[in-house]
Amino acid sequence: MRDRVRRLLDRVRRVERRELAEFTAWLETTTNFVHLTGLVAVPVLIVLVTAASNSVNLLPFVLFPPLASGTFTLFSDPEGQYADPWRFTLGLTVGALCGSLAVVAAIATGLTTPGAREILSVVSPLAAGFAVFLTAAVTWAFDIEEPSAFSTALLALLIPTAASAPYRPLALYVIFTAAASGTVAGAFVFWRDTVYERRADILYRSTESANRVLVPSLGDETTVTAMLAGRIAGETGTVVLADVVDSETVAAAERDLLQDSAPSAAAAPDDAATRQDAVSVGLDTPETDERDPAAVAAPSAARLEGLAERVTATTGAQCEQVVATGDVPAEVIDATALELDCDLIATAYEGTDGQLSPFITSLFRGSVDVLAHEPVDRHRSEWSTVLVPVRRASDVAHEMLAFAGRLAGPGGVTLATCIGPEGDRRRAESMLANLAETCEFDVETRVSRLEVEPFIERTAPRFDLVLMGASRDRSTASRIVSPPTFERVGELETDMAVVDRNVRY
Known part of the structure; x- marks a missing residue:
């Protein structure tokens, strides 16, 4: 009986926290x-x-x-x-x-x-x-x-x-x-x-978020995504580089190597990076390495150390490395971000034909805000101009503006929306003005009569990055009738990032 009452009270508290977060x-x-x-x-x-x-x-x-x-x-x-x-x-x-x-x-x-x-x-x-x-x-x-x-x-x-x-x-x-x-x-x-x-400062959590950004180490695009995370975190923030392995023995060996690593380990060769990618996603590694956890973990540890040094030197953000274990990478990443009090998960975008991969979809359903980054130039480390297309004023729009302000240079943020009839222009301009007024940096606003897809495809090449919302606040039926913008736009000639804001209950 006592357990039932406790479970009931826990459920009530979760509902209260959810309602408060939604409000x-x-x-x-x-x-x-x-x-x-x-x-x-x-x-x-x-x-x-x-x-x-x-x-x-x-x-x-x-x-x-x-x-x-x-x-x-x-x-x-x-x-x-x-x-x-x-x-x-x-x-x-x-x-x-x-x-x-x-x-x-x-x-x-x-x-x-x-x-x-x-x-x-x-x-x-x-x-x-x-x-x-x-x-x-x-x-x-x-x-x-x-x-x-x-x-x-x-x-x-x-x-x-x-x-x-x-x-x-x-x-x-x-x-x-x-x-x-x-x-x-x-x-x-x-x-x-x-x-x-x-x-x-008082209401919008987005202006206080992203001081600790977790970046999963998943592949070649991890480097440019880590640079993006470093720019968002800033010199006062921290980037947490996370490696996920499916063996606790390998994880322990990698943690020991990270603690005792020498500066020379930072320059890991390309084949070491490839080995790390395999370990990160739980793929099979050569049989000789499986018998030696330290040998399996060494390339991953070296790559994390090297990436951490490059991110700090380029962006000024501090870096931490963490190694986690688990069978479901997305759940492990989400739990690790919560445990380390991270405000944002910045990961490489995964998907085909506009459809998100199961890994990204699972992160979007998690408990921490997510930014999925799809780079065009994998050597980029600065994003001085950012386009933020929005459909309406929302908490996600505020968060995207906060990220854009940390990334772009002076006058480099453009906030845009698309309308149908000309009669909607005044309401759209008022909405953009309300969003821009909350920023401490200059924001250019733009209202277009084009459909959102051709507008983004034509305008994107003028910018270094396009930030779009994941539209997770919409119902399933609404998303079926009108898929999110990032799923409808074609291949862009510039970097794209999809932002999803999750709420911790």
Whole structure:
């Protein structure tokens, strides 16, 4: 019974972690984050303003409609035309002041009688027109045009005036409008500067990931992939070179050689590299070597040491070597990456006709983010221009941008999307702008009317690398109807990398 309860609790915890991880990934999209903030911030601020207004002997509820709509405008579009805290505060205050002046003029000319509107009644049409005219003229003259200003101007006409002190309620209305709008503007500035502008550091795991990158040693393309991993990890990161063998005896011998290796072992001959490839994937090696684990392990150890030295010398990243054992290489690599606290697995791309190999497919279903690299030039060690085509804003898009920023030089990152009708251009440009704003480096954005496949095939030769998402967030049915982009594009004339973001539960 106790075991059943424990298993049930473990299952509940896994579900909770999965839901939390999915919610975090959903929140990394700027539009979702902004909408959620508006959903929470506007009611909270209105509650605070209402609590403060209850101490004023006035009808403060007349201010709530423009205050609520203006607050939502600020938080829902923090980069928009009207997302200016000074414009917001001055606009609402000037509107309240102009409306109050219209009431004063109406009282002076006899259009309104003080004390006649203790209960709301008919508003003078001339006073309403003058309030709107005065608000439009003043906000235009001082370049503080704010839509909600007209609301505060007209609502001033509803303020009840007493015969003994007709102007006191109007003065309180203007003061209360300035205080309430200033409070909202201050909260918006605090949120924008401390949360929104730093959302990449606070929310997006991609900006903190890939400081430890594991590279499986699988073949000739391991060298260029390790260089790519070193560029992503940077001088403060670490590249973990992993060899997988199916014999614990050979693994132990290779670990001993790696610990005791001399500098001369770094220059392993080509036949040693070939021997290492065979051992890595569990192929048969010559019978004489099978009787001597040290002889079997020596070429692999020498190659790892040599590759580690080249990666460090070229990219500045530190290197570690690890030897693991197991019958299923993908599962061993995934488990090793978890055990060594690696943020990313960078491996050579394997597949034919756009179909991934079982090894890559298994890694994509694992617990660590994966980058599958298909190089064209196996001697490349720098990628100064990177193209990042995206379909929509997502956590994968943010991660690809983070990788591109670490790889490319100044101005070398291009973020692109493809649209159908021309009417979709504005929405696409807004989506790209939201993605680019989270980056601390310059990002060129591009919207194309071409289909995504011909666009990538025509544009790719201008870049050193094309980063594409694996589309693992889509359903199986969706992937059958519309296969991922990397499966549909033809053979490119430049390096390609497919990024898959996995979530640890």
